[in-house]
Amino acid sequence: MKSVAIVGASLAGLSAARALRAQGFGGRLTIVGAEPHRPYDRPPLSKEFLAGQMTTADLALEGDGEDLDAEWRLGVAATGLEQGRSLRIALADGSAVEADGVVIATGAVARTLGGNLAGVHTLRTIEDAAALRADLDAARRLVVIGAGFIGAEVACVARTLGLDVTIVEAAPAPFARALGPEMGTALAGLHEAHGVRLICGAAVRTLTGEGRVDGVLLEDGRRLDADVVLVGIGARPAVDWLDGSGVTVGDGVVCDTGGATSVPGVVAVGDCAAWFDPALGAHLRVEHWTGAARRPATAARTLLSGGAAVPDTLAPPYLWSDQYGMRVQFAGHTLPGDEVSVEEGDLASRRFLAVYRREGRTVAVLGVDQPRSFTRWRRRVNEPAGAR
Amino acid sequence: MIPACPIAALPRGEALRIETDPPIAVFHTEDGELYAVDDTCTHQDASLADGWLEGCEVECPLHASRFDLRTGRVDAPPAKLPVRTHQVVVRDETVYVVPSDLPPNLPPGVRTGSA
Numbered sequence: 001m002k003s004v005a006i007v008g009a010s011l012a013g014l015s016a017a018r019a020l021r022a023q024g025f026g027g028r029l030t031i032v033g034a035e036p037h038r039p040y041d042r043p044p045l046s047k048e049f050l051a052g053q054m055t056t057a058d059l060a061l062e063g064d065g066e067d068l069d070a071e072w073r074l075g076v077a078a079t080g081l082e083q084g085r086s087l088r089i090a091l092a093d094g095s096a097v098e099a100d101g102v103v104i105a106t107g108a109v110a111r112t113l114g115g116n117l118a119g120v121h122t123l124r125t126i127e128d129a130a131a132l133r134a135d136l137d138a139a140r141r142l143v144v145i146g147a148g149f150i151g152a153e154v155a156c157v158a159r160t161l162g163l164d165v166t167i168v169e170a171a172p173a174p175f176a177r178a179l180g181p182e183m184g185t186a187l188a189g190l191h192e193a194h195g196v197r198l199i200c201g202a203a204v205r206t207l208t209g210e211g212r213v214d215g216v217l218l219e220d221g222r223r224l225d226a227d228v229v230l231v232g233i234g235a236r237p238a239v240d241w242l243d244g245s246g247v248t249v250g251d252g253v254v255c256d257t258g259g260a261t262s263v264p265g266v267v268a269v270g271d272c273a274a275w276f277d278p279a280l281g282a283h284l285r286v287e288h289w290t291g292a293a294r295r296p297a298t299a300a301r302t303l304l305s306g307g308a309a310v311p312d313t314l315a316p317p318y319l320w321s322d323q324y325g326m327r328v329q330f331a332g333h334t335l336p337g338d339e340v341s342v343e344e345g346d347l348a349s350r351r352f353l354a355v356y357r358r359e360g361r362t363v364a365v366l367g368v369d370q371p372r373s374f375t376r377w378r379r380r381v382n383e384p385a386g387a388r
Numbered sequence: 389m390i391p392a393c394p395i396a397a398l399p400r401g402e403a404l405r406i407e408t409d410p411p412i413a414v415f416h417t418e419d420g421e422l423y424a425v426d427d428t429c430t431h432q433d434a435s436l437a438d439g440w441l442e443g444c445e446v447e448c449p450l451h452a453s454r455f456d457l458r459t460g461r462v463d464a465p466p467a468k469l470p471v472r473t474h475q476v477v478v479r480d481e482t483v484y485v486v487p488s489d490l491p492p493n494l495p496p497g498v499r500t501g502s503a
Binding site: 041053063289294327375 | 451497
């Protein structure tokens with residue numbers, strides 16, 4: 001393989017570039033990024049960066065003096081992928097990049113509610129975070145739509161800035177998709193204890209306002225006043241540009257356990273990729289930082305070996321969230337019906353470690369302010385039943 | 389020299405945090421070596437004493453950066469800067485730490501109390 005193009009210049013793309021070089025790839029390396037920035041870290045955008053404790057420079061992912069000997073094509077999105085004698089990536093400025101191998105790392109884009117009222121935000125990029133912060137500084141009331149981690153973290157920062165905060169969630173409990181309803185409910189109390197109003201089981205009918213948002217109207221007729229609205233209802237994979245490429249796309253780019261796609265010489269990593277997860281027996285798109293940081297090493301081996309390398313065992317998905325000084329950590333994947341038990345601490349104190357089991361096997365673990373126990377339990381996720 | 393603990397209180401494979409400013413983590417490896425480094429990961433605010441000790445390396449519990457306890461060197465990202473190391477002395481069955489004179493590499497947003 002003489003040349004590789006990486007499409008996507010965030011954590012997954014950078015990690016792929018590092019892995020390719022570390023594994024001895026000495027050919028031409030091109031990194032395409034839709035955003036104009038060098039790779040930057042996104043988790044702090046809803047935490048320390050939004051709170052003003054981290055600067056743009058602090059977000060840089062590359063080390064001082066790090067040189068991957070790559071050609072960077074930043075600020076230009078990929079618009080298509082064609083298979084010919086080589087692989088050809090069309091770019092938005094009309095140019096193209098040709099390569100023998102391609103790493104798809106285009107990430108995900110925030111889902112929106114449509115409309116174009118001022119004061120309505122999503123949070124995905126550094127510009128999003130700066131715009132949200134500017135609006136929060138001038139606001140009194142924030143409504144967060146969607147009780148996921150990004151929404152909860154923004155709610156937390158807004159409370160410390162003194163705003164009145166309401167979170168609206170369509171499901172019966174917050175964080176239910178990631179943590180299951182039982183543990184989601186346990187964490188709900190944390191927000192209420194810090195003065196956040198949490199409304200669950202409530203669907204949003206529409207946002208109101210003339211030019212600028214002034215409220216959120218719920219399906220049950222309730223109206224919430226708002227100066228700023230954050231829409232935190234998840235993200236969809238940024239894969240539209242692959243239409244017609246022959247790369248199979250479902251919920252994200254469909255990959256095997258080594259990151260290989262349906263097209264030879266093309267692998268996919270990060271938020272846009274749905275790798276086959278043997279522990280689950282299904283393809284699973286994982287939107288977590290750790291997957292974007294670690295899986296590219298496996299995908300690089302797949303690419304450089306032409307698919308001959310035996311993939312590493314997949315580490316279970318892992319996420320963390322910082323809320324009101326509490327550290328929430330979760331590893332694994334939970335499904336409805338999993339048995340959940342608190343193994344250390346207790347829910348009332350909001351310092352606990354909970355273990356999720358399915359057919360006797362540990363499939364996930366949740367730690368709230370229990371980093372040491374979590375570090376140990378995390379290694380047991382997906383071990384065969386009765387291994388310990 | 390700061391007393392950390394009686395050597396018997398720190399079994400092999402374990403770590404403890406000393407509440408200095410900034411805090412220091414002392415590790416007792418499976419091979420019986422003792423090492424001390426700043427407890428705070430150089431990437432983001434997390435306690436390395438809560439991390440995973442393997443050989444002479446500790447893995448940060450938050451983002452899995454790995455540091456060589458002998459030198460403080462980063463063995464795996466996302467951390468970019470080495471963690472400051474301190475000398476460990478055992479005297480009369482007690483573990484002591486001799487704090488380094490060098491400046492620490494603390495993560496963004498974390499300051500020492502005196503700074």
